[in-house]
Amino acid sequence: MMPSLSVREFSKMALLLLLLSGSGIVMASTHGADLYPFEEPEQQARFWELTTQLRCLVCQNQNIAESNADLAKDIRDTLYQQIRAGASDEEVIEFMVARYGDFVLFRPPLRASTLLLWVGPFLLGVLGIGGLWYLVAGIARRPETDELTREERARLKTLMSDTHRGTSR
Numbered sequence: 375m376m377p378s379l380s381v382r383e384f385s386k387m388a389l390l391l392l393l394l395s396g397s398g399i400v401m402a403s404t405h406g407a408d409l410y411p412f413e414e415p416e417q418q419a420r421f422w423e424l425t426t427q428l429r430c431l432v433c434q435n436q437n438i439a440e441s442n443a444d445l446a447k448d449i450r451d452t453l454y455q456q457i458r459a460g461a462s463d464e465e466v467i468e469f470m471v472a473r474y475g476d477f478v479l480f481r482p483p484l485r486a487s488t489l490l491l492w493v494g495p496f497l498l499g500v501l502g503i504g505g506l507w508y509l510v511a512g513i514a515r516r517p518e519t520d521e522l523t524r525e526e527r528a529r530l531k532t533l534m535s536d537t538h539r540g541t542s543r
Contacts, residue, residue: 410454421457424466425450429480437480449478 412418425439432443438450449470456466467479476482476491484492522530 410450412458417457420463421454424453424463427480428453428470429478431474431478
């Protein structure tokens with residue numbers, strides 16, 4: 375059984391947890407700047423901008439700035455070295471694409487090899503809507519499966535007329 379806490383004790387614990395979690399956020403946000411020191415602020419700005427444009431190939435839904443995967447760290451290190459060596463943004467992007475393919479870019483260029491990446495979602499949406507329409511329209515056009523044959527209708531008519539006369543079988 376857990377001991378009950380007074381409102382005052384609970385408030386103190388909540389404040390302590392808030393302070394501790396906040397210090398972790400501050401440490402995490404300044405930690406990257408310590409790992410990748412630049413001589414000029416412009417280089418650091420370019421570095422962080424490029425890390426948001428490059429995809430982590432392990433995580434796939436994160437950029438390399440957010441990812442903790444080893445491959446993302448390697449790509450960040452390579453990016454850091456290239457910017458320190460004076461490479462332009464275009465040269466860095468070309469190097470990364472040559473090494474990892476267009477998938478490393480969050481916005482791959484429109485080429486024949488990446489056409490499916492750009493058109494695929496729209497194509498899937500159109501196919502999904504078309505399939506749904508076909509299904510709904512097909513149900514509306516479907517003939518009744520409970521229709522009676524000619525003989526069954528004649529027998530039903532006879533039974534109904536007999537019932538109305540009061541001579542049901």
